[in-house]
Amino acid sequence: MVNFFIISYLLITLGIGFWASKRIKTSGDFTLAGKSLSTSLVGVTLFATWFGSSQIMGNPGYFILDGFSSYITLILSGGICLFIVGQFYARKLYRMNIVTINDFFRVRYNKKLEVFSSLIMVLSYPHWIAAQFVALAYLFNTVMGIPFNYGVFVGASIVVFYTYIGGMWAVAYTDMVQSIMILLGLFILLFEVLTETKGIAPIFSNQSKEFFDLTPHGGLEEWSAYIALLLAFIAGAIPVQEIYQRVFSAKNEKSARNGLFLGAILMILIPSIPLIIGLGGVYLHPELLNNGNSQDIIPALVKIMTSIPVQVLFYGAMISAILSTSSGAMLAPSTIIGENLIKPYAKNLSDKNLLLYTRLSVILVAAISCYFAFDDSDIVGLVEASLSLILVCLFAPFTFGLFWKKSSVTGAWSAILTGGLSWLFCYIYNTIIDPTIYGFVISCLTMVIGSILCPDKNNAK
Known part of the structure; x- marks a missing residue:
């Protein structure tokens, strides 16, 4: 029964992508949804793009082991980043009327820096996307018994299909539907867990005093890792294309800025729920920590604690979160390839051919991401790796160049x-x-x- 409903949900997602594809007439429709997104769509798509595998499957394990110091680095950092972009970056960049971050490097510096920064940006994304494919594979294995390797290909194929045909329109509409699913699934599971634990107080009263510390407990190495995560998830995420793809898709400057603030609020509130669920689940079932894979705690918890209808809803919500992150992350480098690596150097390139090349780039990015998914299955580690490269190479020229x-x-x-x-x-x-x-x-x-x-x-x- 669970398998049937999960497959049905995936087919509905593909159907939304197909329906959205009817609005794609130009490359601008594909990459920026015709610059017509409202505040709510900008905020929700930002949230859906960043609320993915690491928030549901990676972060709870870190929170259980490290306590509130990991809450600062893994949850609060995302909201801070979006707030900073909304307060200081969005207005200046929206007025430049550009499509990608790398267009900024061309306008502010020169074409050579545009190309080089584009290559760095494109190379950084496969790790991020691979993290989502890994999460989908774990999920398909837990729910449907699909082997990990096949699960990576199945997840990649679904995301490629609706991103290829629908572009930013498909991403925006599916993100809205998927966000509703995410909220429903999370709140129902949270209610189930807190009913069993008799409230939130017993979960936290069972923790040690060190659990509530906001900073690391160890020496130089622990502090180094703590600061590195903060830098990666705040400063490293500031120049990433998937943020500005939504900013530039907004119908006006005000919608772009307010959408970022809405996304920041959502990115602090909603990702806190899986942490409480994971902590409550381990409180009720300590054996969940014994399988050696802390990334599998919440899927295993759903299987143990909930009825079939709730399982259907929650697994659908998890798949929604990961699909939305994957599609947004896949569209960003594909847009850069089309706009910054092909368009400036292809003579007499028609808009129709640019649209085709951008779509083909979606397939290329997915294929490279699959390779990294097989090579490294640490979800949070993959995400951190993708942001570190952008941080050490592009943050300084981007930020200093703007201000x-x-x-x-x-x-x-x-x-x-x-x-x-x-x-x-x-x-x-x-x-x-x-x-x-x-x-x-x-x-x-x-x-x-x-x-x-x-x-x-x-x-x-």
């Missing part, structure tokens, strides 16, 4: 190359302090030094 008039082309190149190479060097030699911290600090310093020593001619004048 500091003296930012120069030389400074931007210095930030990208020194930040990336120092991060790679520290990663290879496994430094005690996290490589992300070294890369971030060096990137920002060289951005300033390079811009002062080698100013652009226009700035010098």
